[in-house]
Amino acid sequence: MSKVVYEGWMVRYGRRKIGRSFIHKRFFVLEPRVLAYYKRKPQDNMVPIKTLLIDGNCRVEDRGLKIHHGHMIYVLCVYNKKDKYHRITMAAFNIQEALIWKEKIESVIDKQQDLNTINGNRVHASFPYKTGTAADRNASSSDQESPASPEDEEECNRTLMRRTTIGNGPPESVLDWTREGDSVLTNESNSDQVFSRKHWRLVRCQNGLRIFEELSQVDYLPRGCSRAMKAVGVVEASCEAIFELVMSMDGTRFEWDCSFQYGSLVEEVDGHTAILYHRLQLDWFPILVWPRDLCYVRYWRRNDDGSYVVLFRSRGHPNCGAQPGFVRAHIESGGFNISPLKSRNGRPRTQVQHLMQIDLKGWGVAYLPSFQQHCLLQMLNSVAGLREWFSQTDETHTVPRIPVMMTMASVSGSSKGRKNQESFNQPIPSLGQLHSASAHSAVLDEESDDDEDYQIPDTEEEVDFLKPDNSVKLADEDQSYQIDFSSFSGNLRRDDRDNSRDCWRIPDGNNFKVRSKTFCYDKTKIPAGKPLMELVTVDWFKDWKRIDHVARRQGCAVQVASEKGLFSLAINVQVPGSTHYSMVFYFVTKGLAPGSLLQRFIDGDDEFRNSRFKLIPSVPKGSWIVRQSVGSTPCLLGKAVDCTYIRGPKYLEIDVDIGSSTVANGVLGLVCGVITTLVVDMAFLIQANTYEELPERLIGAVRVSHLELSSAIVPVLEPNPSSE
Known part of the structure; x- marks a missing residue:
C-alpha cells in the first residue's frame, strides 16, 4: 500500500431517487494519488468500495451544511473536472473534521499540479473565488450532484486548478453587514436605497x-x-x-x-x-x-x-x-x-x-x-x-x-396564544425513533450488497454495525393493543388535571433523558419517548410493619392482569418510619419480546437485576432545597438500596426498601415533612450498557401530586404467598 496521507472515519452522503437523504459510515483513506473508502479499516490487500484518482484536474467542492434526520452534517464533494460523473461525496458531523479533510485533499492536488509543472505540462493560472458576488461560479449546492457549471466547461483557456466553493452566495435580499466597505442593497422594494459604510x-x-x-x-x-x-x-x-x-x-x-x-x-x-x-x-x-x-x-x-x-x-x-x-x-x-x-x-x-x-x-x-x-x-x-x-x-x-x-x-387557541405555545413545542424525535424509521429505507452502495444506514456520529474506533440491533424487538414491544383500564383498581385515584391533589397521572416520557444509540461512544442522551409498559393503577398502603409481596393481595392489579393473560411488573416503594408506607405501581404489557432487554431482566438473576434496575427522579414542583436534594440524576436502585425480587408465573414484583440506605433516609425525612406541597416524577427503566441494548427505553413513568399521608390504607394480605 502507498504512503497514507490521511485516514479516518467519515460518512458518505447522498440522496435516493425518491429524494430522501442517506448517510453511510465509511473509512476513508487519502494517498498521494488516490482517495478511497472502505466499509471498515482496510487490512492487507482489501479492495476499496470506490476510488478516485487525484490529479491536477480535481477539485474540492464545499457543499456546506445538510440536514439529515435533524442532524447537521458538513459535506464535501471531490471530483475530477474532466470526468464530472465520477466523484466522491463525503461528510463529517463536525466542521473541524471536514476542514482537515479539505485541507489534506487540497494539498495532494497542489502536489500533483507541481508534478505536472515539473514534467513540462501546461501551467494554468489560478482563478480566485470571491464569495458573495454576482460573478461567483454557480456552484452546485443542491442534491443534484453536478460537479461543474457550464461556465467551467468553457474554461479551456483558464484554470484547471482546484477551487473550493462555498455555495451560491447569500440571497440578494440578505444584507452582508460584515462587508462594511461594500455597497449593498438593503431594500428589495427600493433599489435606489444604498446602504453606505x-x-x-x-x-x-x-x-x-x-x-x-x-x-x-x-x-x-x-x-x-x-x-x-x-x-x-x-x-x-x-x-x-x-x-x-x-x-x-x-x-x-x-x-x-x-x-x-x-x-x-x-x-x-x-x-x-x-x-x-x-x-x-x-x-x-x-x-x-x-x-x-x-x-x-x-x-x-x-x-x-x-x-x-x-x-x-x-x-x-x-x-x-x-x-x-x-x-x-x-x-x-x-x-x-x-x-x-x-x-x-x-x-x-x-x-x-x-x-x-x-x-x-x-x-x-x-x-x-x-x-x-x-x-x-x-x-x-x-x-x-x-x-x-x-x-x-x-x-x-x-x-x-x-x-x-x-x-x-x-x-385554534386563546387570544393570547398561551395554550398554543405548548401545542407547538413539539418534542424532537428520539434518535431511536429516527433509527427505526430509516432502517426501512437503506440504500445499497456502489459495490456493496449489505450496506446499513448510519444515523449519528461515532468515534474513530471501528464499531460493528453489521450486527442487528434491537429495533425489531422494540417494534414488537411497542405493538399497539388495547388494555381495559376499568378492570384495574387502586386506592390512589388518577387525575390528569395539572392542579389536582392526592392523585397520580402519567407524565410525558420525553421529560426524561435516556441513553442514545451511541451513548457508549459520545455519551449523548435523548428524550425517552413512549414507555414499554402501561401504568394501570397505583396503591398507597400503610401498616405497623414493612409491607412485602403485595402481589399476594386478593384482587390486586397483578392478579387481574394474570387472569387476562397479561404480564405485570409491580414496583413496591417501601418508606420506613413509625408507620410504614408503601406506594405500589402496577405496569402491564401484553407480552415480553424474546431476547429483549426487558425479558432478560424479568427472567434474569438478582445480580443482573440489581446492576440494571434504574430510577430517574424529578421534582417539577416543590421547594428549592427539596429539588436540590432529590435531583434528577439516574440512580441504580439495586446498588443504592436493598431490592427484593419476587418472580411469579405472570409477574415480577420488586420491593424497594428505601430505609436500607442512610442517604435515602435523610432525603425521605426532608421530603415527608413537605410531601403535600410536592409534585414528584419517577421513571423506571433497565440500564442499557452495550450498543445492541441501546437506546434505552422506559419501563414506565408516574407523577404523584400533593400526596396526603392520611389517604393511605391498611392492605389485607393473604397469609400464604402464591406459588412462584
Missing part, C-alpha cells in the same frame, strides 16, 4: 459585552424598526465550536440564548442557505404583549482567514404562515460574525459579533422605545451566554441538532 458608537457595556449602535439614519425603514445594534465579546473557544453552537436549534440553545423558545427548519435551500422558523422568548410584560415569532432566511460561509459569517433576514414562506397567538416580527438585518483571535495561555480566543436590526411589529407598546430596546438587548445578550456556556462546559463534542418542521398548520 456603517459607523458605530459605543452605547453601553453590559455583561462583559460592548454594545454598539449604528449612527447613520435610515429613513426608508418602517417606523417600528430600530437602529441596528450589535454586541461584541470574546469567547474562549474555537471558531468552529462557536459556529456549531450558533447553528444548532436544539435543547442546548436554552443554555446560552435567553431569547430562544423554539426553532425548526422550514426549507433547506442549499448547503449554505436555509429558511427557519424561530420563536422568541421575550419577558417584557408578557401579560400585555403577545409573543413574537420569525420566519427568516439564514446564510453562512467560512472565510479564508478562518472566520465564520452567519446572516439573517426575514422572508415569507408558504409553509410558514402566521401563527395564531403570535405576532410575526421582521428582521431587517442580523447575524453573527465569528473571528479568530490570538490564543492566550494556550486557550483559543474568538471575537463574536452579534448584530440585529428588527421590527417587532404589533401596535401600541410595540412603538415604545423601552420595549424595543429591552427586547433587542435580550437578544444581543446571547453573546454573553455563549461566553459563559463555554467557560462552564467541558470540551466534549455535542451533536448539533435542528428539528425539522413537518407542517405549520394553524391550530
Whole structure:
C-alpha cells in the first residue's frame, strides 16, 4: 500500500431517487494519488468500495451544511473536472473534521499540479473565488450532484486548478453587514436605497459585552424598526465550536440564548442557505404583549482567514404562515460574525459579533422605545451566554441538532396564544425513533450488497454495525393493543388535571433523558419517548410493619392482569418510619419480546437485576432545597438500596426498601415533612450498557401530586404467598 496521507472515519452522503437523504459510515483513506473508502479499516490487500484518482484536474467542492434526520452534517464533494460523473461525496458531523479533510485533499492536488509543472505540462493560472458576488461560479449546492457549471466547461483557456466553493452566495435580499466597505442593497422594494459604510458608537457595556449602535439614519425603514445594534465579546473557544453552537436549534440553545423558545427548519435551500422558523422568548410584560415569532432566511460561509459569517433576514414562506397567538416580527438585518483571535495561555480566543436590526411589529407598546430596546438587548445578550456556556462546559463534542418542521398548520387557541405555545413545542424525535424509521429505507452502495444506514456520529474506533440491533424487538414491544383500564383498581385515584391533589397521572416520557444509540461512544442522551409498559393503577398502603409481596393481595392489579393473560411488573416503594408506607405501581404489557432487554431482566438473576434496575427522579414542583436534594440524576436502585425480587408465573414484583440506605433516609425525612406541597416524577427503566441494548427505553413513568399521608390504607394480605 502507498504512503497514507490521511485516514479516518467519515460518512458518505447522498440522496435516493425518491429524494430522501442517506448517510453511510465509511473509512476513508487519502494517498498521494488516490482517495478511497472502505466499509471498515482496510487490512492487507482489501479492495476499496470506490476510488478516485487525484490529479491536477480535481477539485474540492464545499457543499456546506445538510440536514439529515435533524442532524447537521458538513459535506464535501471531490471530483475530477474532466470526468464530472465520477466523484466522491463525503461528510463529517463536525466542521473541524471536514476542514482537515479539505485541507489534506487540497494539498495532494497542489502536489500533483507541481508534478505536472515539473514534467513540462501546461501551467494554468489560478482563478480566485470571491464569495458573495454576482460573478461567483454557480456552484452546485443542491442534491443534484453536478460537479461543474457550464461556465467551467468553457474554461479551456483558464484554470484547471482546484477551487473550493462555498455555495451560491447569500440571497440578494440578505444584507452582508460584515462587508462594511461594500455597497449593498438593503431594500428589495427600493433599489435606489444604498446602504453606505456603517459607523458605530459605543452605547453601553453590559455583561462583559460592548454594545454598539449604528449612527447613520435610515429613513426608508418602517417606523417600528430600530437602529441596528450589535454586541461584541470574546469567547474562549474555537471558531468552529462557536459556529456549531450558533447553528444548532436544539435543547442546548436554552443554555446560552435567553431569547430562544423554539426553532425548526422550514426549507433547506442549499448547503449554505436555509429558511427557519424561530420563536422568541421575550419577558417584557408578557401579560400585555403577545409573543413574537420569525420566519427568516439564514446564510453562512467560512472565510479564508478562518472566520465564520452567519446572516439573517426575514422572508415569507408558504409553509410558514402566521401563527395564531403570535405576532410575526421582521428582521431587517442580523447575524453573527465569528473571528479568530490570538490564543492566550494556550486557550483559543474568538471575537463574536452579534448584530440585529428588527421590527417587532404589533401596535401600541410595540412603538415604545423601552420595549424595543429591552427586547433587542435580550437578544444581543446571547453573546454573553455563549461566553459563559463555554467557560462552564467541558470540551466534549455535542451533536448539533435542528428539528425539522413537518407542517405549520394553524391550530385554534386563546387570544393570547398561551395554550398554543405548548401545542407547538413539539418534542424532537428520539434518535431511536429516527433509527427505526430509516432502517426501512437503506440504500445499497456502489459495490456493496449489505450496506446499513448510519444515523449519528461515532468515534474513530471501528464499531460493528453489521450486527442487528434491537429495533425489531422494540417494534414488537411497542405493538399497539388495547388494555381495559376499568378492570384495574387502586386506592390512589388518577387525575390528569395539572392542579389536582392526592392523585397520580402519567407524565410525558420525553421529560426524561435516556441513553442514545451511541451513548457508549459520545455519551449523548435523548428524550425517552413512549414507555414499554402501561401504568394501570397505583396503591398507597400503610401498616405497623414493612409491607412485602403485595402481589399476594386478593384482587390486586397483578392478579387481574394474570387472569387476562397479561404480564405485570409491580414496583413496591417501601418508606420506613413509625408507620410504614408503601406506594405500589402496577405496569402491564401484553407480552415480553424474546431476547429483549426487558425479558432478560424479568427472567434474569438478582445480580443482573440489581446492576440494571434504574430510577430517574424529578421534582417539577416543590421547594428549592427539596429539588436540590432529590435531583434528577439516574440512580441504580439495586446498588443504592436493598431490592427484593419476587418472580411469579405472570409477574415480577420488586420491593424497594428505601430505609436500607442512610442517604435515602435523610432525603425521605426532608421530603415527608413537605410531601403535600410536592409534585414528584419517577421513571423506571433497565440500564442499557452495550450498543445492541441501546437506546434505552422506559419501563414506565408516574407523577404523584400533593400526596396526603392520611389517604393511605391498611392492605389485607393473604397469609400464604402464591406459588412462584
